[in-house]
Amino acid sequence: MNRPAIFSRSSLSRRHLLAGTAFGAAALAAPAILRAQPAPVKIGLLHPVTGFLAFSGQQCREGALLAIEAINAAGGIKSLGGAKLEPVLGDAQSKPEVGAAEVEKMNEAGVAAIVGAYASAISLATTQSAARYGIPHIVDVGVSDQIVQRGLTNTFRFCPGYGVIAKIAIDNLVALNDAAGKPARTVAIVHEESLFGTGTAQLLQKELPARGFEVVEVAKHANPTRDFTNVVLKLKALAPDIVIPANYYNEYVLLARTMRQQGVRPKAIYSVLGGAASSFKFVKEFPDDAAYIMDCNHWYDPRKAEALELRRKAEAKGLYYTYEVFLAHEAVRLLADALERAGSASRERIVEALATSSWDGHFMPYGPTRFVNGQNEGARPVNTQVLNGTIEVIFPAEFASARPVFPMPRA
């Protein structure tokens, strides 16, 4: 995309030089700038764009590419003489080992840093591979806390991990239940079988009893699952007050649909990192199934104009504005800020710049970035609820756009 522009500009200035016109001075300056055009900085974008996570992986990739496009259009990395960012795309095929192999390829390609890899299990593998070559790796979505607990100095996570998310989710659930006069007491957890779902379920299972809830069922399922009848029949028999799903998009949608079709109507479907609960795709495609579902998940600060501007841009490209899009977008901008301050594309300098980052130009409700052992300490989730066919923020109170509806109406 940059190349033709450079060529056309340079040929234009050459013609001006030959003609010896009044534009001489400007024309003389132009080739100098062109010759000084710094080498682009290669950024690895590593996501599961095929396999069972394909939808989410593609969303991440699109979000990251939108950020690179915007940064380049605004003049690239200024401290590097306006160096442009050049994406190097990788596909983890929804498998950790393929993700690790892609890191090797990216290292050969000479990337300055990697942004990825959406899923916890894949991110664990890619950050470790990247650490071998000292490649700075920003984890855009993976929520497992193991990612930042292995002492890898190259690994930085912008978004919150599931420890923080589970804690805030439970706090908000308790607040919600207390405000409604404590109608809910029993909870069933339905989770997917990989690191993200299992880890989240374990945290909830440990914390919920201490907060006055009884966990009556923990159902684990495979990816993909194309039949939730048995899980839902069991929920029907147990009739829990609250159902907490923690799984990826396809399974989440099917679970929610099966629950409604089988007439299972708890007082709340309260997801913790629900793969579809705060997804505009789900709300648009299955509005009846999505109605009143609550979620504690990644969400942008709706008071920030850039967040809404990105939503407009994403939707103009035919994308759903999901958490994958804005988290990957902001992860790339975090990297750009580090590059700007490092004034170098060297991997060590970028790692240093990230470690000392205090970036507040983002639109997430996190405050300025502050990394401790690679984790952005201010990162926190937001509670949403599907109300009147759209996604409203119900917690935190500072920027809630609607009051929660709990318990959800029958029928």
Added chain:
Amino acid sequence: MLEPSILAASLIHGLANGAVYALVALGLSLVYGVLHIINFAHGALLMAALYAVYFLVERVGLDPYAAIPILVPAAGVVGYLLHRYVVAKASRGREEAVLLVTLGVALVLENLALALFRSDTRTIETGWAFEMVAVGPALLPAAKLAAAAGALVAVLALWAVVRATDLGRAIRAVAKEREAARLVGIDVDHVFALAFAIGTATLGAAACLLLPTYYVSPQVGHGFVLIAFTIVVLGGMGSFWGAFWGGLLIGVVESLGGLFLGESLGQIGIFAIFIATLLLRPTGLFGRAV
């Protein structure tokens, strides 16, 4: 804890799954009954048929059920050619060699699928596939009900072919006594290949019925082949109605196992039955001692 209506719902759900299992197992049982070979390629052929349905739906825009009249004969032709020119040729008439050849075919097909389609899990969206239909106390996805009904029709059609046609009589004759069949003028090699073709054709039908509520990936056949072998052993190797009732029973066991033990552990019941059959009644429910 569990109300009868929920048990009944799980039971009906299991029967619906079991009907499709029965169809898959029948193809396997027929091939064993006639050719006395264990067709390890059965699962891989089902996988190939599922990919065929997938591309007919996604690229050609066919309804998965409209693909049945295309895919059943096509799978039959593939099965015939596969037996005539690969399995029979490569094994040179030795039964233990056939086993290895079908295993080889399975490996080739699976790795071909991996190379061509990668290990992606693909699904089709038909819109109505997950609409619910009430069947007694159970609510079944429409496509699952259609699959069960379709599988029953296919089983009956297969039975009619085996019972009432010349081909069926020839197949049964070859199954019982192949030398005598040859003496009365039956082209045994042709009948072998036809039996293999019918076994493969059932997979064509099963694939069209399955895909609306299932998925396809290069490894999708593994689960089915294990279940199908269990059914064939349970029903009695080569027994037609044994495979049918065995399929329904395994469907119910899987469903109830899932309900009581959870989705991950639910399949234990199937293999417990497999082991129990081998220990207590090795001829199977409908099999006769050899």
